[in-house]
Amino acid sequence: MNFRIENVLQTSRRGFLKGSAGLALAVVAPGMAHAGTGAGPGIAGSSMVDGDFSPNAFLRIGTDNSVTVVSKHLEMGQGVYTGLATLVAEELDADWAQVKVEGAPADAGRYSNLFWKAQGTGGSTAIANSFEQMRRAGATARAMLVSAAAAQWKVPASQITVKSGVVSHAASGRKATFGELSEAAAKVAVPADVTLKDPKDFTLIGHSAPRKDSLAKTTGRATFTQDIKLPGMLTAVVAHAPRFGGKVKSVDDKAARAVAGVTDVVTIDNGVAVLARDYWTAKKGRDALKIVWDESSAYHGSSDAILADYRELAKTPGLVARKDGDAEAALARAGKVYEAEFAFPFLAHASMEPLNCVMKLDADGCEVWNGEQLHTGDQYALAKALSLKPEQVKLNMVYAGGSFGRRANPQSDYLLETAQIAKAIKGRVPVKLVWSREDDMRGGYYRPLYLHRVRAALDAKGMPVAWQHRIVGQSIIAGSPFEPMLVKDGIDATSVEGASTLPYAIPNLNVDLHTTNATVKVPVQWWRSVGSTHTGFSSEVFIDELAAAAGKDPVAYRLAMLAKHPRHAGVLKLAADKAGWGKPLAASADGKRGRGVAVHESFNSFVAEVVEVTVHKDGEFTVDRVVCAVDCGVAVNPDVIKAQMEGGIGYALAAALSGAITLKDGLVEQSNFNDYTVLRINQMPKVEVHIVKSAAKPTGVGEPGVPPLAPALVNALHAATGKRIRALPIGEQLQTT
Amino acid sequence: MTTLNVNGRDVAVDLPADTPLLWALRDGLHMNGTKFGCGMSLCGACTVHVDGQATRACVTPLSAVAGKKVTTIEAVGDSDVGRRVQQAWIDLDVVQCGYCQSGQIMSATALLAKTPRPSDEDIDAAMSGNICRCGTYVRIRKAIRQAAGMPAEDAA
Ligand code: FES
Ligand code: FES
Numbered sequence: 105m106n107f108r109i110e111n112v113l114q115t116s117r118r119g120f121l122k123g124s125a126g127l128a129l130a131v132v133a134p135g136m137a138h139a140g141t142g143a144g145p146g147i148a149g150s151s152m153v154d155g156d157f158s159p160n161a162f163l164r165i166g167t168d169n170s171v172t173v174v175s176k177h178l179e180m181g182q183g184v185y186t187g188l189a190t191l192v193a194e195e196l197d198a199d200w201a202q203v204k205v206e207g208a209p210a211d212a213g214r215y216s217n218l219f220w221k222a223q224g225t226g227g228s229t230a231i232a233n234s235f236e237q238m239r240r241a242g243a244t245a246r247a248m249l250v251s252a253a254a255a256q257w258k259v260p261a262s263q264i265t266v267k268s269g270v271v272s273h274a275a276s277g278r279k280a281t282f283g284e285l286s287e288a289a290a291k292v293a294v295p296a297d298v299t300l301k302d303p304k305d306f307t308l309i310g311h312s313a314p315r316k317d318s319l320a321k322t323t324g325r326a327t328f329t330q331d332i333k334l335p336g337m338l339t340a341v342v343a344h345a346p347r348f349g350g351k352v353k354s355v356d357d358k359a360a361r362a363v364a365g366v367t368d369v370v371t372i373d374n375g376v377a378v379l380a381r382d383y384w385t386a387k388k389g390r391d392a393l394k395i396v397w398d399e400s401s402a403y404h405g406s407s408d409a410i411l412a413d414y415r416e417l418a419k420t421p422g423l424v425a426r427k428d429g430d431a432e433a434a435l436a437r438a439g440k441v442y443e444a445e446f447a448f449p450f451l452a453h454a455s456m457e458p459l460n461c462v463m464k465l466d467a468d469g470c471e472v473w474n475g476e477q478l479h480t481g482d483q484y485a486l487a488k489a490l491s492l493k494p495e496q497v498k499l500n501m502v503y504a505g506g507s508f509g510r511r512a513n514p515q516s517d518y519l520l521e522t523a524q525i526a527k528a529i530k531g532r533v534p535v536k537l538v539w540s541r542e543d544d545m546r547g548g549y550y551r552p553l554y555l556h557r558v559r560a561a562l563d564a565k566g567m568p569v570a571w572q573h574r575i576v577g578q579s580i581i582a583g584s585p586f587e588p589m590l591v592k593d594g595i596d597a598t599s600v601e602g603a604s605t606l607p608y609a610i611p612n613l614n615v616d617l618h619t620t621n622a623t624v625k626v627p628v629q630w631w632r633s634v635g636s637t638h639t640g641f642s643s644e645v646f647i648d649e650l651a652a653a654a655g656k657d658p659v660a661y662r663l664a665m666l667a668k669h670p671r672h673a674g675v676l677k678l679a680a681d682k683a684g685w686g687k688p689l690a691a692s693a694d695g696k697r698g699r700g701v702a703v704h705e706s707f708n709s710f711v712a713e714v715v716e717v718t719v720h721k722d723g724e725f726t727v728d729r730v731v732c733a734v735d736c737g738v739a740v741n742p743d744v745i746k747a748q749m750e751g752g753i754g755y756a757l758a759a760a761l762s763g764a765i766t767l768k769d770g771l772v773e774q775s776n777f778n779d780y781t782v783l784r785i786n787q788m789p790k791v792e793v794h795i796v797k798s799a800a801k802p803t804g805v806g807e808p809g810v811p812p813l814a815p816a817l818v819n820a821l822h823a824a825t826g827k828r829i830r831a832l833p834i835g836e837q838l839q840t841t
Numbered sequence: 842m843t844t845l846n847v848n849g850r851d852v853a854v855d856l857p858a859d860t861p862l863l864w865a866l867r868d869g870l871h872m873n874g875t876k877f878g879c880g881m882s883l884c885g886a887c888t889v890h891v892d893g894q895a896t897r898a899c900v901t902p903l904s905a906v907a908g909k910k911v912t913t914i915e916a917v918g919d920s921d922v923g924r925r926v927q928q929a930w931i932d933l934d935v936v937q938c939g940y941c942q943s944g945q946i947m948s949a950t951a952l953l954a955k956t957p958r959p960s961d962e963d964i965d966a967a968m969s970g971n972i973c974r975c976g977t978y979v980r981i982r983k984a985i986r987q988a989a990g991m992p993a994e995d996a997a
Contacts, residue, residue: 181938181975314934321939322930324874324914328940331873339868364857382868383877384860456878456886456940456974505876505940506974541879743934747980751937754976777883777972786965788978 157286159245159294161214162238163192169269169283171198173238176208176215176223177230178477179317180455180504180511181751182806183744184230186315188238190740191231194308195242195301198282199269205316207501210479223479226512226630228707228804231740235802236300243298245289252288253280303738303799312743317503328503329536332462332473336533338367340525341386341540343393344375347402347770348548348625352376352395359392369393370528377525383538403625404770407553410624411447414555414576418445422574422616423593425600429612431559434570438561442653446558446642447831448577449764451551451631452780457505458544461522465531469496474519475504477512481585485516489523508755509630513549514584517627545780546772550765551631552578553624556603556642566654567664570612573603573642578628579619594619598630602639602706602811607672608647608665626767632755633807636706640811641818641832644702648819649828658701658819659685671735674796675712676703678733682794683714695720698824702815708803709736710796713753713812715789719824723839727757727789727817735796736803745805746793752809753791758783760814762833843903847872848916854903862906863887863898866913874914874943878972885971888944888951889913895951895967914943922988923950929988937975945971949985958989 156164156172164172173192179185185205193203208215212223218233246266253271254261257278264273272279303309320326345351355376357369365385370377378389435441462473469492476482476499487494504511513519522537529535539547554577561570579596581587590597595617597604604615631637651661659680666673680686680701689697696719703712713732719725732749739745762781766773774780818829821838829837844853847870854860854869861880866872866889878886880899887898890912917923926949929935936942945968952959952967959967964985973981983993 183937314931315936317939318931318934318936321936321942322927322946323918324943326939327873330877333871382856382860382864384856384864384868454974456876456884456938456972458877504938506938508974541881747934747937747977750979751976754978755974776881777879778881782972782974783976783978784969784972785978785981786969788976788982791979
């Protein structure tokens with residue numbers, strides 16, 4: 105207990121010393137090698153919890169023979185509950201059917217992300233950081249069950265076997281379930297070390313154990329934040345300032361208070377909250393508010409103007425993020441310089457569950473129910489805002505209806521909004537903050553708008569000798585608690601990742617960056633695959649342009665520059681092979697067919713995708729098929745990996761086709777799924793996923809399926825039409841250019 | 842006070858008659874399976890059956906369902922079609938975050954109740970009102986075909 109609190113306090117002290125607003129989360133920068141994992145915290149210390157055998161913080165075995173795995177990571181669709189349970193059950197030799205999963209509370213001492221030294225889920229790290237830790241948790245429990253059986257049966261532990269949740273001694277014919285042994289096992293000393301299985305003996309890892317959340321989510325019984333009900337709880341709906349940075353000048357709430365059922369109207373930092381017993385009443389009250397906004401420090405920018413400014417900035421050198429050789433000099437020497445500008449809009453995450461949060465405030469502290477993605481950061485931010493000690497902030501992690509990064513807000517935005525409301529009513533009753541879809545769409549924290557300018561020159565053989573990549577846009581990390589870890593010499597690693605890590609062998613390769621936070625005041629945040637959402641696009645489209653200029657096959661061209669990057673080459677070859685690259689596409693009576701490819705590494709996983717399209721005479725097109733190859737090390741659950749690739753492809757395709765948040769005079773022009781259109785089933789291509797067999801440590805799969813899709817699509821459209829699209833979303837550019 | 846029939850039981854809801862069925866179910870009857878996604882009939886997360894028809898509960902006022910039969914995800918498995926749909930969903934591990942899936946299952950069940958062997962176009966038409974941001978569409982299509990007893994993909 106003391107050990108845990110000490111751990112947390114140390115982390116906090118470090119955080120505050122750095123002068124950041126919240127806790128400094130020690131993050132392993134994208135692309136950096138893994139920190140050593142070891143057993144990690146949370147393993148030592150057996151105990152009984154409510155009569156269950158709890159060999160460590162990640163596992164409880166009940167006398168009813170249930171095995172409960174405690175997930176330190178948020179299940180937001182990526183399959184992590186299933187993945188972590190697979191790791192524990194594998195080493196425990198449990199029967200998959202007896203395994204249940206529940207979310208861990210906020211407790212950085214026991215449940216930290218081993219790559220972060222704080223508790224949270226993101227960066228596709230969940231399985232990667234837990235791989236050994238969870239296996240060890242299972243193996244430890246197994247050893248204790250075996251010891252207990254050996255003692256009871258008076259036989260050597262070495263003669264005992266465990267299979268599918270049954271402990272047996274063949275010679276004596278004795279058998280016992282985990283449940284039967286749980287009480288005795290709880291009294292066994294925790295072994296100092298355990299041996300993990302040889303991968304050849306795996307029966308669950310690599311075998312696609314069925315998802316643990318399927319039943320609950322198929323029957324409507326899964327509990328999301330939206331579903332939390334507490335006695336006396338009120339729902340809060342907020343009228344937010346229409347422009348970022350706006351505040352309330354005055355409010356006339358007579359009409360709102362006149363709505364039958366409205367109990368409270370309270371002014372908070374960026375708006376006015378109306379409370380009622382149900383959402384509809386609260387919303388009616390909210391809609392009846394008359395608010396005069398103080399816009400003295402509100403942001404009035406427009407997307408068009410931002411882009412125009414970025415275009416000017418892109419003419420001048422930025423801060424250097426990578427410098428191999430001297431690209432400018434090589435370009436100056438070259439006979440012909442190829443040049444392209446790429447533009448990317450703001451993007452909303454638009455998770456299916458609009459943001460929400462439930463909070464109970466009382467004399468003892470604050471208790472929160474949330475699709476909790478950044479436990480430690482949120483815990484400290486709430487403690488600070490509510491003048492509590494971090495341990496007085498209890499976070500209950502429930503299922504998140506998607507996140508794509510949004511629920512890991514470094515400013516804890518919607519949690520602090522809930523806290524302000526709870527505080528304003530003095531904690532009289534619990535509060536559920538519910539954002540409407542419009543609130544969610546207009547609430548900011550978007551993938552930033554970026555402009556890239558890339559220039560290159562080719563040698564006599566058509567291979568690039570110079571590559572100058574300039575990126576202009578807001579930093580996601582600047583001003584957040586992550587800044588000390590991820591911003592070095594003015595360069596936010598997440599702004600350039602994917603470009604600064606371009607794998608192709610090019611002798612003169614420069615990447616530079618203009619960060620625009622001083623002038624552009626739009627709240628921005630990581631969005632599924634972060635920097636690679638834009639760097640993957642510009643790099644992989646421009647490489648394709650160079651291959652075309654050189655008259656080379658796009659796959660062969662890339663492979664020729666990937667000799668030092670076998671895993672990139674591996675997925676590229678596999679995807680090309682499975683897609684029938686090089687063989688003509690079946691002709692279509694409906695229009696021109698085309699095929700395009702892209703390969704990209706993100707979060708230490710490697711993905712290549714081949715996209716096939718049909719472009720009709722009117723410029724409308726269909727995406728027919730996507731063939732995807734992924735190398736994410738050991739495939740813990742191949743079916744979940746496939747699902748993540750399918751989903752990543754769908755998510756990326758939505759953005760590529762039509763995703764854009766645009767600002768006009770500081771107002772967000774989109775509001776709901778009518779004007780921020782997302783992918784629907786009729787637009788979903790056939791998807792084939794191939795997983796590279798690997799013995800390397802497992803790496804992430806939640807995000808890496810996203811980056812290759814858009815460039816491969818644009819390259820396919822080029823193959824079909826000869827038109828090269830360089831600004832996203834694609835929209836109607838084929839019709840109009 | 843509005844009286845309606847939810848999952849075979851007559852219930853009285855003490856909310857104004859203009860309250861959408863979605864919020865009557867969730868906040869009035871404490872039935873959480875039906876989800877709020879957009880409130881504008883754009884996403885399908887709130888899909889229920891009203892007298893067997895797939896209906897967006899977020900834009901259906903309580904007054905419009907007075908005396909009608911409402912079926913929600915909580916009881917869809919009571920019908921043979923609904924049970925087969927849910928089973929196919931589980932067999933194929935369709936769900937990711939799961940938030941859209943109540944609505945997907947309600948739409949799929951309404952489709953198969955009317956069209957037991959749907960074409961891909963039928964599936965598109967019936968399901969394109971249901972957004973899944975996790976992109977589970979590949980599996981939704983497969984699961985519908987499986988529930989219908991059809992092969993995983995069109996031979997064509
Ligand atoms: S919530 Fe009803 S259609 Fe979206
Ligand atoms: S499963 Fe997440 S929105 Fe469909």
